Amino acid sequence: MSKLVFRLRNVPIDEAQDIRELLESNDIAYFETSAGNWGISLPAIWIHESEKFEFTRQIIDEYQSERTARLRREYQLSRANGEAKTVWQNFKENPLRFIAFSVIIAVILTIYMRVFVFF
Secondary structure, three states, X not given: OOEXXXXXXXXXXXXXXXXXXXXHHOOOOEEEEOOOOOOOOOOEEEEOOHHHHHHHHHHHHHHHHHHHHHHHHXXXXXXXXXXXXXXXXXXXXXXXXXXXXXXXXXXHHHHHHHHHHOO
């Protein structure tokens, strides 16, 4: 029976491709399901052989922990070099959008708080 090993919803393309290559390099037969025409189905990677599930999850977990560590290092490096975007840089790039989103957030918070304060 087939087993789900990796969900693809909101996964970057490069990570999905790395998972595919990881499975192929370890000779693990898999298939993919898509989100369907309306995007409500489960996009995922499944394996055919359920007895390889534990091994497959182990190599995927190892890959994801390595990827997480690598991306954190890259972010810390870009932050140390001053390349990571800050709130101030976002404001300078597009002040009207920043102000509009700030107003929208303030309105939503005001409505939300009024419900609890005056109810």
